[in-house]
Amino acid sequence: MIEIHPDQSFIGLLSENLEHPDKLATWDGFKLAYQAAQFKTVPEFDGLLALEHLPHVDFMEHQIEAAETAVHQMNGRAILADEVGLGKTLEAGLILKEYMIRGRAKKILILTPASLVNQWIQELNEKFYIQAASPRKKQASWKEWDVTVTSIDMAKRENHREVILDIDYDLIIIDEAHKLKNHQTKNYQFVQSLKKTYCLLLTATPIQNKLSDLFNLVSILKPGYLGNLTDFKKKYKENAADKDNIQHIHSLVGHLMIRNRRKDTGLDSSKRKVVNERLSFSDEEMEMYKKLEQLKANHPSFTWLTLAKELCSSREACYMSLNQLKKNAPEEKADVYDEYIEAIGQVPHHVKAKRMTELIEKTGEKFIVFTEYRATQFYLQWYLQQNGITSVPFSGKFNKSKRDWMKQLFKNKAQVMIATEAGGEGINLQFCHHMINYDLPWNPMRLEQRIGRIHRFGQEHDVKIFNFAIKDTIEDHIMKMLYEKIEMFKNAVGDLDHILEQIPGGSFEHQIQSIIKQSESQGEVDIKLNNLVSYVEHTVNERRESS
């Protein structure tokens, strides 16, 4: 026999109200309440009711499936591990909404990096009609708020910790959950001791280094599910070569984890075409470039590299640095730079600028042009204007309203946007499908982020990307050393960005910087860069075999 929980308060309320006619309803009111309850009824066990409640959001097929699986098959405890950019937040929101509609979730805690708190609150409000609160310095009503968004750091503070651990949460969502891979950290232990009925872990990289990362995530959802850590490690180590064993773990985890890949979702229907354009310096420019090499003799190689790279971008960028060098130099040495500053003034317009204008004029399409240097940004704006092409500037440093405004101008008025850095929470420009990387950053993944601005959901055209590099210069070198090699195995593994973040002794970008700073000669730079690339290649291959 199934337990029935009766409504014990009603009949008392009725008897009491019959004594107070002013508390009684009219017939119209009575009928309206009845109808309201019919509308609120959860009509069936299956499906996602939330979809009907959110007609203004265009969910993708894989997001709907993920939410259904998480609710109906995984029963509300799941790792949502889609690749970057496939909308894990939307999936989590959909699941949250579904549980709220079905009356299963009222008290909800969302833990996310501090920088994403406001974004979550905004999305929940706009896309899901869910009002969420977030604690400020003095104000934190953990008990009263139904839906709370905050960072783990905030939640585990001394004055909050005990209150939170005391609350029975219906649903806890943890964004960027891969940060919890280490079970010895305070954050992990805090999360582990939260009281929760349902739980969603969001991460694009469920396994960062080792299978034990995954073990720790699973242990938050289902303690014991993969055995205990020592046994797990032993088993995995001993039998690392044993495919069956690994497959066993994977099939176990498959009951808890949803992972959509870009290539399975039809998102790649718009393709990207990358064209590497090698341009030649004019004689004057080449002369200047050679002249800079004289600086190598009595400056750290880093100085020369910077200047050379800048010259490959624009005279202006190089000029700014030279000027800075002069300013910083002791007075008696400052004159050294005059000769270079003088020379750079003589260099004609940049070969890249000409090529860029050609491309833009030829196609007549909207272009986004990325450069690393502010000076180049100014120069290009001016140059385009001289050629009768409209453009707007963009920088990740602009405040939100300025960013939105520039985006709007680009969408409706200007043909070109010249941007300095994509920035983490940059902008989405699906209406544009041509990009020029005017100069190349050291880290190939930065390029990936730039491309992500236009090659994402809602891009209907094939995306064309032009990478500019100048022949026989440091830039050409970067292109050959890093870009072409990494491009080769990039497609094999989607998580390359995370491999590049996880290199022992600092991220890829960090590594490159220290190689350049510490090397004595170009030859040494080359050897070290080569080693680095081989290491990445090795990690990728290893990963490919184990997955």
Add this chain to the structure above:
Amino acid sequence: MNAPNPYKTFVKQFFLSHGCSIVNDAPSHFTVQLTNEMDEEIMNRPFYWHYMKKMNREGVPMKLTFSDTDQKQAGGIYLHAGTPKLHRLYNTAISKARTARLYEVVHQTTGQNRAMSPWLVVNGLLHFRGKYTRDEPVSIGINLIHGTMMLGMMDKIINMNFETTVSDYTFPMRPVISLSHAYKRMERHIETYVGSLDHQWAKDSLHHLEKETHLLESFYESEDIGLDSFTKEREQLDNRYKPYIEMEVINGGLFYISQETSKTWMQNEGAGTVRE
């Protein structure tokens, strides 16, 4: 326009029945002038009203425009299943009409005074909870004179007219059966009804609960987890899977209905009634 928007009628009736007026009524949208009370109730601006009252000033209630299409240019609140304002109205509607005492409107001009039978009418939702969730509306009426029970009660009376005062030449009869007694019978009926259903959902839930519990116990036995997390997890498994049904009363009241009316129900649908 395809199917008519089902929420539109509800919203209009809601506001009209609470003394608000519809100031503009076009095919795809309409505008409501709120009263002060309704503005305070649903517009989330307590500070405004607090201030106005403090200053002894007349507040200006807002107008709301609703639309049954998603067109941005038309403006207004788009009415669909998830519209937040709509859910606000649902809750207001329910909280304002939990209980009632209503008399059937009878047009009797001459002759004998007519007797009106008291009925307890209760509308509720059965919440099926477990691995799955679903609700089922119930509406039951019990005649408080002779104990006849009527299912689907609201469907039977929804098109009738009721007033808060008794019609001329009619008189309400004194209940023989007490309210709480009648209500107990309703609960018993629900138990029987629930017992008669196919509970595959509950079996599934229990099965799942057992499986997970078993798994958890084996983890504990093999010392993969400690007692603390075992106890906590065990509790949470119950939360997630243990099947139960929660009876929630939406609203209910004492209804006085003429015997002529109730007689037609019994003749038409003998099957719908349950006699003791």
